[in-house]
Amino acid sequence: MIDQLLEYDTELFLFLNGLGNTSWDGFWNFVTEKWSSIPLYALMLFLIYREYGWKATGIILVAAALMITATDQLSNLFKHGFERPRPCQVEALQDQMRFVAERCGRYGYFSAHAASSMAAAVFMGLLLRKRYYYLPFLLLVWAIGTAYSRIYLGVHYPLDIITGMFFGAWIGWGAYGLQRWANRKWA
Numbered sequence: 001m002i003d004q005l006l007e008y009d010t011e012l013f014l015f016l017n018g019l020g021n022t023s024w025d026g027f028w029n030f031v032t033e034k035w036s037s038i039p040l041y042a043l044m045l046f047l048i049y050r051e052y053g054w055k056a057t058g059i060i061l062v063a064a065a066l067m068i069t070a071t072d073q074l075s076n077l078f079k080h081g082f083e084r085p086r087p088c089q090v091e092a093l094q095d096q097m098r099f100v101a102e103r104c105g106r107y108g109y110f111s112a113h114a115a116s117s118m119a120a121a122v123f124m125g126l127l128l129r130k131r132y133y134y135l136p137f138l139l140l141v142w143a144i145g146t147a148y149s150r151i152y153l154g155v156h157y158p159l160d161i162i163t164g165m166f167f168g169a170w171i172g173w174g175a176y177g178l179q180r181w182a183n184r185k186w187a
Contacts, residue, residue: 031145045061048060068116070119085108086104098152114165115167118168119175
């Protein structure tokens, strides 16, 4: 059953990865770069400060730092625990896939990009949903785009992305709960 799931995962990867073309390569390389999200994070920080003030914003930043650390470390734990090679490391796929990324890490299950972007989207969306109704949906579109970029570039399978987004959503929700508790206690 696992072998069949991994086979479907590979087929879906090849399909989604094969949708790309050279005119979009630069765009998806930009989307996947962590630095490309800095303007979004700066805007979210401003909106959070405006909504919550300095003291609560400090607590939110601590919760966000813990959240990103948790997604990154959990992803590394899974990568080294499962040791599933990234598609760009699988010799049998080299002729069938598009490899657009600048580098290819060793293991890919699960995607830290997908996990951290989904965690940030859930966390910030929950924080600001009362004042900015559509923001959570826009943040989810951003997280999905970031996650898809990893398939487009040839460094993750869809299952890597789905698992990363699942854990990211849970960690983002947990960080939201942590900051609410901390704000009640210290703010």
